Amino acid sequence: MTTTKIRIATTSLAGCFGCHMSFLDMDERLVALLEHVEFNRSPLTDIKHCDPCDIGLVEGGLCNAENIKVLREFRANCKILIAMGACAINGGVPAMRNHFDLRECLEEVYINGTGVEQPQIPNDTELPLLLDKVRPLSDVVQVDYYLPGCPPSANDFLRILSQLLEGKQAVIPANSFHFD
Amino acid sequence: MQNTIIIDGQEIIFKDGQTIMDAALAAKIYIPHLCHYPGLTPHGNCKLCTVNLGGKSVSACTTPAMSGQQISNNTAELNEARTTVTQMLFIEGDHICPSCEKTGNCKLQAMAYHLGMLDEHFSPFYPRREIDASHPAILLDRSRCILCDLCVRASREIDGKNVFAIAGRGIAAHLIVNSSSGKLVDSDIDVSDLATNICPVGAILIKEQSYTIPIGKRIYDQQTIVEVGLQEAISEKTKHDHD
Ligand code: SF4
Numbered sequence A: 001m002t003t004t005k006i007r008i009a010t011t012s013l014a015g016c017f018g019c020h021m022s023f024l025d026m027d028e029r030l031v032a033l034l035e036h037v038e039f040n041r042s043p044l045t046d047i048k049h050c051d052p053c054d055i056g057l058v059e060g061g062l063c064n065a066e067n068i069k070v071l072r073e074f075r076a077n078c079k080i081l082i083a084m085g086a087c088a089i090n091g092g093v094p095a096m097r098n099h100f101d102l103r104e105c106l107e108e109v110y111i112n113g114t115g116v117e118q119p120q121i122p123n124d125t126e127l128p129l130l131l132d133k134v135r136p137l138s139d140v141v142q143v144d145y146y147l148p149g150c151p152p153s154a155n156d157f158l159r160i161l162s163q164l165l166e167g168k169q170a171v172i173p174a175n176s177f178h179f180d
Numbered sequence B: 001m002q003n004t005i006i007i008d009g010q011e012i013i014f015k016d017g018q019t020i021m022d023a024a025l026a027a028k029i030y031i032p033h034l035c036h037y038p039g040l041t042p043h044g045n046c047k048l049c050t051v052n053l054g055g056k057s058v059s060a061c062t063t064p065a066m067s068g069q070q071i072s073n074n075t076a077e078l079n080e081a082r083t084t085v086t087q088m089l090f091i092e093g094d095h096i097c098p099s100c101e102k103t104g105n106c107k108l109q110a111m112a113y114h115l116g117m118l119d120e121h122f123s124p125f126y127p128r129r130e131i132d133a134s135h136p137a138i139l140l141d142r143s144r145c146i147l148c149d150l151c152v153r154a155s156r157e158i159d160g161k162n163v164f165a166i167a168g169r170g171i172a173a174h175l176i177v178n179s180s181s182g183k184l185v186d187s188d189i190d191v192s193d194l195a196t197n198i199c200p201v202g203a204i205l206i207k208e209q210s211y212t213i214p215i216g217k218r219i220y221d222q223q224t225i226v227e228v229g230l231q232e233a234i235s236e237k238t239k240h241d242h243d
């Protein structure tokens, strides 16, 4: 008899991939996990689009139009959507640019930055349009679970996934998580 | 007959003149609070210490204890309301903990941990507020200020100065510095002042010290806000030093 595996998709939007790296910190415990789950769209598989999935793990907030498109694809395809890490939950470090106007940020980097040659603000049509402000996921889609941490630890990932794999509601008790 | 009140079914003794908060802390009962610090005049502005007294919501830090009071404190309903208040404090300011020097030593953050607040629920405001980096040793980042008023009271009541005040109303309320230029450098604040050290969040910071203790080994990495809150008091030495 073949048991169907739980299908997980992951992505990093306006994040630093730290959450994904921390996920991989499960090390050998990943082998046991892989007996129960398979990865669909994810930087770990290089699959580019979501099939219908059980769980979507989204790292990073929203800083451009492409982020929003990807997030909507995740929401449409994942039964359970988890905002993983500080940036997905409240914008995190990328949201520090919200202190400044977007144009100021672009000029600082591409016009006035140190060592800039041929100063110009990139405007290739292939580049996704930047949002005026970096925003959390919950500003655009319904989020089912929040997994705080910068990044959440491998144990945090294992805990939430084991609960969900058992078909339970995920519970993250008070005083068992961190925002840093 | 002794003066007693009942908090969550537990009868405790209070002394005349004590508030519900004073009596609770003396009996080692924790009532969540951010803008209260034993030894300073209570203000009742953060509303975290809201308890239920005979069907009414009151601030424990400002309500006098009176014999026979029946008080609910640690209930699911009140803690849910406290979580909402905490979420509003987060989104009204700019609380990006991973980039904040106060992380791990911050009461707002520790309150979120205590209440099991996993997200901020509301859409963040991302306000832009003025930073005052004028002082050589002390930084004021208003984007993290929760307007608890502790620095204002500490400066006036303990330090014997009058460095801070809160100006404006509602969403426009903000912390100001009482100096000719409005900048900290022109005030008489000192690093050792209670006002400099009492800020529950990362709004008033002592420069060049923030990473002497690494993240992971800080106050609320070792203790909960309940444990810390039950020990707090302005030491006699601090009071005396500033007499
Ligand atoms: S002041 Fe506290 S809650 Fe705000 S960012 Fe700093 S650590 Fe986080």
Ligand code: SF4
Binding pocket: B144, B145, B146, B147, B148, B149, B150, B151, B152, B175, B198, B199, B200, B201, B203, B204
């Ligand atoms: S600076 Fe700190 S102590 Fe002063 S009112 Fe703001 S949060 Fe409170």
